[in-house]
Amino acid sequence: MPTREELEVVALSLKVSFWGVAWSLPIAIAAAFVLARKRFPGKTLFDAAVHLPLVLPPVVVGFALLVLFGRQGPLGRMLEPLGIVFAFRWTGAALAAAIMGFPLMVRAIRLAIDAVDARLELAARTLGASPVRVFFTVTLPLAWPGLVTGALLAFARALGEFGATVTFVSNIPGETQTLPLAIYTFTQSPGQDAQALRLSILSVILSLAALALSEWLVRKRSGAVPVHG
Amino acid sequence: MKALAAPLAAALLVLAAPARAEDVTVFAAASLKEGLDAVLRPFRSSRNARIAVSYAGSNALARQIEAGAPATLFIGADADWADYLEGRGLTVAGSRRDLLGNALVLIAPAASKALVKLEPGVDLARALGSGRLAIANPSAVPAGRYAKAALTALGAWGAVERRIAPTHSVRGALALVSRGEAPLGIVYATDARADKSVRIVDVFPESSHPPIVYPMVRLKGSGAATGELAAYLAGPDARIKWRGFGFRVPPP
Amino acid sequence: MVEVDIAIRRGDFAVELAFASNAPIVALFGRSGAGKSTVVNAIAGIARPQRGRIVVSGRTLFDSSRHIDLPPEARRVGYVFQDALLFPHMTVGANLAYGERLTPAAERFVERDRVVALLDLGRLLERRPAGLSGGERQRAAIGRALLASPRVLLMDEPLASLDAPRKAEILAYIELLRDELKLPIVYVSHALEEVTRLADHMVLIAEGRAIAQGAVADVLARAEMRPHTGRFEAGAVVEARVARHDERYGLTTLVFDGGELVVPNVDALPGEPVRARIRARDVSLALSRPAGVSIQNIFAARVVSISHEFGAIVDVSLAIGATPLLARITRKAADELGLAPGGNVHAMVKAVSIDRRSVGFA
Numbered sequence: 001m002p003t004r005e006e007l008e009v010v011a012l013s014l015k016v017s018f019w020g021v022a023w024s025l026p027i028a029i030a031a032a033f034v035l036a037r038k039r040f041p042g043k044t045l046f047d048a049a050v051h052l053p054l055v056l057p058p059v060v061v062g063f064a065l066l067v068l069f070g071r072q073g074p075l076g077r078m079l080e081p082l083g084i085v086f087a088f089r090w091t092g093a094a095l096a097a098a099i100m101g102f103p104l105m106v107r108a109i110r111l112a113i114d115a116v117d118a119r120l121e122l123a124a125r126t127l128g129a130s131p132v133r134v135f136f137t138v139t140l141p142l143a144w145p146g147l148v149t150g151a152l153l154a155f156a157r158a159l160g161e162f163g164a165t166v167t168f169v170s171n172i173p174g175e176t177q178t179l180p181l182a183i184y185t186f187t188q189s190p191g192q193d194a195q196a197l198r199l200s201i202l203s204v205i206l207s208l209a210a211l212a213l214s215e216w217l218v219r220k221r222s223g224a225v226p227v228h229g
Numbered sequence: 230m231k232a233l234a235a236p237l238a239a240a241l242l243v244l245a246a247p248a249r250a251e252d253v254t255v256f257a258a259a260s261l262k263e264g265l266d267a268v269l270r271p272f273r274s275s276r277n278a279r280i281a282v283s284y285a286g287s288n289a290l291a292r293q294i295e296a297g298a299p300a301t302l303f304i305g306a307d308a309d310w311a312d313y314l315e316g317r318g319l320t321v322a323g324s325r326r327d328l329l330g331n332a333l334v335l336i337a338p339a340a341s342k343a344l345v346k347l348e349p350g351v352d353l354a355r356a357l358g359s360g361r362l363a364i365a366n367p368s369a370v371p372a373g374r375y376a377k378a379a380l381t382a383l384g385a386w387g388a389v390e391r392r393i394a395p396t397h398s399v400r401g402a403l404a405l406v407s408r409g410e411a412p413l414g415i416v417y418a419t420d421a422r423a424d425k426s427v428r429i430v431d432v433f434p435e436s437s438h439p440p441i442v443y444p445m446v447r448l449k450g451s452g453a454a455t456g457e458l459a460a461y462l463a464g465p466d467a468r469i470k471w472r473g474f475g476f477r478v479p480p481p
Numbered sequence: 482m483v484e485v486d487i488a489i490r491r492g493d494f495a496v497e498l499a500f501a502s503n504a505p506i507v508a509l510f511g512r513s514g515a516g517k518s519t520v521v522n523a524i525a526g527i528a529r530p531q532r533g534r535i536v537v538s539g540r541t542l543f544d545s546s547r548h549i550d551l552p553p554e555a556r557r558v559g560y561v562f563q564d565a566l567l568f569p570h571m572t573v574g575a576n577l578a579y580g581e582r583l584t585p586a587a588e589r590f591v592e593r594d595r596v597v598a599l600l601d602l603g604r605l606l607e608r609r610p611a612g613l614s615g616g617e618r619q620r621a622a623i624g625r626a627l628l629a630s631p632r633v634l635l636m637d638e639p640l641a642s643l644d645a646p647r648k649a650e651i652l653a654y655i656e657l658l659r660d661e662l663k664l665p666i667v668y669v670s671h672a673l674e675e676v677t678r679l680a681d682h683m684v685l686i687a688e689g690r691a692i693a694q695g696a697v698a699d700v701l702a703r704a705e706m707r708p709h710t711g712r713f714e715a716g717a718v719v720e721a722r723v724a725r726h727d728e729r730y731g732l733t734t735l736v737f738d739g740g741e742l743v744v745p746n747v748d749a750l751p752g753e754p755v756r757a758r759i760r761a762r763d764v765s766l767a768l769s770r771p772a773g774v775s776i777q778n779i780f781a782a783r784v785v786s787i788s789h790e791f792g793a794i795v796d797v798s799l800a801i802g803a804t805p806l807l808a809r810i811t812r813k814a815a816d817e818l819g820l821a822p823g824g825n826v827h828a829m830v831k832a833v834s835i836d837r838r839s840v841g842f843a
Contacts, residue, residue, distance in 0.1 A: 071360075072409040087410060088361050088394055119566055122527050126551040126560040127580030127629045137579075141570045167401070170394040171366055188288050188369035221570075 002202060003229055006195075010202055013179040016090055017158035020097035021151055028150065032109035034137070037118070054103040058163025065096055065168040092169035093176045094129060097161045101154030108153055112146020113139060145218045152214040179203050213214075233479035253455050254299055255282045256290040258306035258443065259398055260372070260417050264474040265288070265304075270469045272458065280458065286398050287371055294319060294448065301451035302459060303330060304443055311444040315427035324447035328463060330477030331441040332418035333375050333433040338409045341425045345413075347383065347431040352387040356413060361394040363405040363414035375438045376415040382437035403427065417441070420468075442479075468471040483507060483524075483633060483665050487533030487543075491519050496689035505659050506666040508680035508697070510673070512709060516689040517669045520728075521635045524667065525560050526553035537633045539666070557588075558825045559631030563638045565622035567610035573621045574606035580629025589630045591662075599661065600624045600654055616647035620654060627662070632665045634658075640675060648675075649838070655679060657841050673714045677701070680839030685709065697756075702798060702805035715796060716760040717806045723749045732777075732832065739801030743777040744835040749842065756841045761796060763834035764808035767827045768818055779831040782806060784824045787815060799828055 002010070031050055036042070053061050069076045069086045076087060086092035116139055124134045140147070162180040169176040171185060179199060186196035257265055262284050273280055283290070287305040291313050295302050303320075305311050311478065314320050337343045345356045353362065365373035380386040396402045399416050406414035407426045414427075421429050445462065447455055461467060468478050486499035496516040500507070509517040521808050522528035524535055526542065529550065535543040559580075561665060567576050581593065597603055600620045610618060613680060626634060636655070640648045656679065659666060670676055676683055676697065683700050685693040687709070693700050698718045701705060706715070713732055721735035721742060735746040735757060749755060770779060782799040795815050799806040806828055818828065 066404075066408065066410065070408060070410045117566070119562065120568060122553070123560065123562060123566040124568070124579070126525050126527070126556075126558055127625065128554045128557070128583035129579075130552075130554050133583075138568060166397050170363070170396050170401070170405070172361075172394060185366060185369055188366070 002198065006199060008174060008184045009177060009179055009199065010206070012090065012174070012177065013159060013208070015047055016029075016093045017155050018096055019091075020094040021101065021155045021157045023094070024102055024105065024154065025099040025147075025151060028105040028109055028154075029140075029147070032113055032150075033104045033139070034105070036110050038115040044229065049130040050106050051103045053100050056153065058100060058161070059167050061099060062096060062164035062167025065092070065099065065164065069095065069168075086169070088169050088172060088176065090175055093161075093165050093178055096168050097158035097178075098154075100164055101157040104153040104157055108150030109143065109146050112143035112149075115146075116142045139220075144221050148214050148217045152210055155210050159206060159210075166208050188200035251399045252279045252281065253301050253451075253458050255280065255302045255304065255458070256282055256294060256298070256300040257282055257304040258287045258290070258371070259284045259362070259400060260420055261329075261443065262306060262307055263423055264419065264471060264476060268462065271466070272461050276454070276457070279281055286319050286369075288369055299450075300448055301455040302445065304445045304462075306373075306441075306443060307439075308442060308444055309371070311446055314446065314448070319449055321447040321449060321451065324459070325444055326446075326463065327442040327479050328445040329471055330479060331443070331475075332435075333372075333379055333415060333438055333441060333479065334418045334421050335430045335433070336403075336406050336414050336416055336427040337412060337430050338406055339428050340409075340410065341428070342445070343413065343430055345430050347437075348431050350381050351383055351385050352388070353380070353385045353413070354392065357389065357392055358412060359430040360412035361392055362389050363394045363396060363402040363411035365399040365402050365416075366395040366397065367393070370398060372402070372415075372417060375441055377416075379433045379438040381431075419475040443476075482538055483667060484534065484536040485520065485524060485528035487523055487535065487798050488519070489519060489523055489528060489530035489533070491516075491528065494519075494689060498684070498686065498689070498691035500684045500691055500694050502665075502682045502684075504680070504682035506668050506680045507680070508676040508683040509669045509686055510543070510676045510683050510709070511671065511686035513671055515671075515686045517605060517671075517686050518637050518711055519689075520686070521637050521667060521669050523559075524556075524633070525558045525635055526551060526556045540632065553818065554583075557630070557632045559626030559629055559634040561619070561622050561626050561634065561636045561639050563641050565610070565618040567621055567625070569610050570708075571609075572606065573602065573608055573610065573613070576610070576621060576625050577606075577628050580625060584628075584630045584794070591627050591630045593628060596624045596627050599657060608614075614647070615643045616650050619643065619647075619651050623654065623658070627658075627664075631664070634664050635642045636666060637669045638671070640670070640672070643802050646662055647654060649730045652678060652841075654739075660842070673709075674758070674838065677709075677718045677756065680748055687691075690826075698805065702807065714760070715762070715809060716758055717804075719759060719804055721755055721757055723747060723751050723753050723755060725751055737804055739782075739804040741778075742830070743832045743834070744840060745832060747837075747840050752769075753842065758839040758841075759806065759830055759835060760839075761807040761809035764799075764806060766797065766810060766814070766818065767829060768819070770827050774829075775831075776829045778830040780806075780828045782826055782828040784820055784822055784826060786822050787820060799826070801828065 035047060067073055071087045086095050120138055121134050124138045129137065160180055162184065165176065165178060166181055171177050171181045183196050183199045186192040239336040265282060269280060287307060287310045290303065291310040294303060294314060295317060297378050303314060311325060331415040333345060335345060343356055345351060367373035367377040377386060380389065394405060394411055396405065399420060402414045403416050403424055408425050421427055445459060447459060471478050482503050484501040484697050488497040496519045509520060511517050519528060523530050530543065541549055542551050553715050600623060602621060602624050605613065605617055605621060640651055643651065652675065659679065668679060680697050681692065683697045684691050685700055685706065693703050697718060701718055719742065721737035722734040724734045724741065731746045732743055735742040735744060735755060744757060747755060775838040780801045782801045785798040785800050788796040793811055794809060795812050797808040797810060797815065797820060799808060808828060
């Protein structure tokens with residue numbers, strides 16, 4: 001049976017990962033749509049920027065976040081009067097998780113949008129639908145499985161996120177000590193391997209639950225599989 | 230894993246040494262980086278041996294050695310991890326000595342006007358204001374453990390326990406203060422000297438924490454070259470350099 | 482009324498043409514890749530011309546000189562695509578409703594019940610596109626386009642991906658649409674059979690240009706048509722009316738301005754106007770009227786011109802009264818008969834060769 005502290009760590013991890021994915025999902029959809037459907041100067045650069053967190057060492061990303069969003073950082077200073085603070089808070093952990101998972105989300109969603117026959121969108125427009133309406137009534141429903149996959153991938157990445165988190169918001173129990181950080185701390189202290197193992201098992205259970213949920217979500221909209229011809 | 234470790238390590242050593250004098254591999258605590266690099270420079274150029282140095286947290290290094298990493302010399306940041314290696318029979322008997330000492334200091338960003346006197350009953354919480362105290366993880370990293378011990382001795386730990394920002398390593402704590410993200414931090418004196426964007430607010434009394442020593446010990450399987458290096462690191466030429474970096478040097 | 486006058490580039494291909502038509506159906510006919518779909522895409526607003534004007538029923542959809550370019554959703558153009566393009570994640574009913582719901586109530590003039598009945602969609606409403614046959618999908622696509630109350634209906638090779646029975650089925654529905662709804666239709670096809678059956682006005686398009694346009698019968702008789710009609714397709718279209726039925730022999734007599742045409746039974750009432758397509762290769766010529774021969778249709782005709790384009794084979798353009806006819810015979814026969822422009826001959830057409838597919842309703 002998990003102890004109260006262990007449950008708090010799990011709850012924090014879930015909170016951080018969930019909100020990280022939730023906040024970045026609309027942005028990922030927009031980025032994926034633009035990459036899939038639009039042509040514009042600098043598109044390659046934009047694509048590369050989106051994939052940056054995938055190729056950079058997590059610690060480097062964490063440091064970049066510290067420089068930009070820390071209390072002394074330009075963006076951090078801009079957001080503080082608005083009540084948005086990332087430094088040393090769970091919001092910062094969520095931001096780190098969101099950034100690290102972002103490229104995975106965009107890739108999956110972009111693939112799904114690519115697979116939607118663009119002529120269906122044109123057909124919808126001839127029927128009187130504005131481009132925005134076409135997006136929400138045709139493109140998005142048909143890309144739904146890709147959306148769920150992307151969100152799941154990002155969620156799983158967020159659950160396991162370590163390097164960027166510890167570098168950006170450090171390892172504050174109850175605030176930024178997510179599952180991976182807690183597990184690591186236990187392994188670094190002699191004689192606490194049992195706790196590390198318990199938390200690892202909880203971690204696996206969470207990932208499996210997320211996988212099952214995504215399968216259910218995709219199957220629930222069973223008619224969403226595009227059929228051509 | 231252990232059964233494979235020794236032959237693996239031996240294989241690595243053989244592969245890494247193509248018909249040359251013996252190789253020396255030093256595993257050293259992260260806080261020694263600038264000092265050790267400088268001290269090694271003249272030694273390297275005058276000897277025909279390859280010296281490789283790996284810097285990391287003492288805890289990580291010790292675990293790696295236990296898992297069979299091919300180190301020949303270990304310099305840790307506290308006695309515990311050297312005890313750990315000795316307890317597992319991985320060291321050369323009688324080769325251990327305390328190489329260096331260090332001081333524990335309270336730092337602030339260079340531009341800060343903070344004034345704190347480190348004496349029993351010090352009110353750190355007030356000095357922190359709304360910010361956090363940057364220290365290395367007190368449950369895992371030596372610098373963090375020293376910091377917690379010192380604060381406890383001064384009766385300040387209870388008040389700041391929930392106001393800390395535990396970092397991955399002592400350099401992480403240094404970076405937070407250096408960038409101004411944390412108004413105060415606790416690091417080694419040598420770390421503070423290395424970074425121009427922090428200033429030392431005060432030094433923790435030596436009595437408030439266990440002595441900070443850097444034990445040096447040779448590991449099983451090391452050869453004569455390692456012994457020579459160890460002697461040099463403790464010798465008069467090196468001592469002058471160590472002091473230059475702010476380390477305390479025990480009497481010979 | 483559909484007026485189109487545009488220049489538009491697609492890749493390395495340039496289309497530049499103009500046509501105007503008041504007919505219920507105007508057909509854009511030509512080979513694949515001639516540019517027909519490009520024109521229709523321009524009318525729909527999916528492709529933008531470099532310059533020009535597109536006006537439908539008095540409403541300007543595009544005018545480069547006045548910087549008018551309505552987006553597709555504002556053009557009220559119904560588009561039936563070659564492969565239906567029904568939304569796979571919606572039922573047929575939801576597909577039908579998609580455009581209907583986006584049409585302001587005041588502008589709706591097409592009733593859902595009427596369209597469902599017209600196109601026989603009742604049983605299909607709850608089904609998904611994936612489970613439908615080609616013909617069912619195409620009907621649903623037509624219904625969906627109609628329910629958006631369009632001002633003009635564009636059909637881009639709607640029968641191309643259907644097999645013969647389905648083609649006939651949908652052709653019948655389109656004829657019904659033409660007659661029931663007062664909706665101009667622009668019909669794109671490379672199948673002459675469809676064009677002759679459905680259209681009154683046609684535009685022959687080749688390599689991005691309109692090389693002939695006008696009434697179907699007239700265009701068909703023109704020299705420019707020959708490369709497009711192939712070995713089996715060349716022929717003429719005769720506008721006629723049903724005169725009477727012969728119950729005993731299962732035949733129908735059609736009357737046109739050149740005389741009477743006997744064909745196998747046509748399912749139409751006396752007095753109804755029809756169009757009969759007579760393929761050139763089914764027309765034989767004789768200098769004198771033969772007797773004791775099985776051929777039911779023999780007409781006195783005048784030779785208008787003779788082509789020399791096919792080596793062993795020539796096309797002889799004839800006139801029966803005011804009705805053009807085409808006969809394809811060997812050059813040897815033409816020489817032996819001494820055929821020359823202005824000469825008189827008898828044109829003979831086997832009733833059997835004018836099958837059900839060749840007769841459509843005008």
